[in-house]
Amino acid sequence: MTDVSDTTAPFDGGHLEESLSAFLDGELDEAAQRAAYHHLAVCLLCQGQLDSVQRVRTALRGAPPVEPPGGFIDAVVEHRPRPRHSGATPDPTPDPTPDATT
Ligand SMILES: [Zn+2]
Numbered sequence: 467m468t469d470v471s472d473t474t475a476p477f478d479g480g481h482l483e484e485s486l487s488a489f490l491d492g493e494l495d496e497a498a499q500r501a502a503y504h505h506l507a508v509c510l511l512c513q514g515q516l517d518s519v520q521r522v523r524t525a526l527r528g529a530p531p532v533e534p535p536g537g538f539i540d541a542v543v544e545h546r547p548r549p550r551h552s553g554a555t556p557d558p559t560p561d562p563t564p565d566a567t568t
Pocket residue numbers: 480481482505509510511512513
């Protein structure tokens with residue numbers, strides 16, 4: 467008589483719940499991943515949850531990039547050190563630091 471009871475399920479033999487994310491990311495160990503797979507095959511509730519998690523992820527991935535507020539780019543560029551144009555404008559800032567280490 468072979469006992470095939472799988473006691474390594476990370477979800478206490480219940481629904482995947484928090485393990486769904488790890489399952490999708492492949493972060494569960496092999497046995498847990500397999501157990502989750504088997505559970506998903508028979509559990510409509512978890513199938514539905516998996517479906518909605520996947521839908522949210524897909525939506526997030528397909529979301530357009532966030533537009534920065536007006537003037538943000540200009541403000542960032544303003545504070546960026548300007549690239550030197552060779553010969554065009556020499557750095558007008560003299561070094562005021564006196565040599566105090568003498
Ligand atoms: Zn379930």
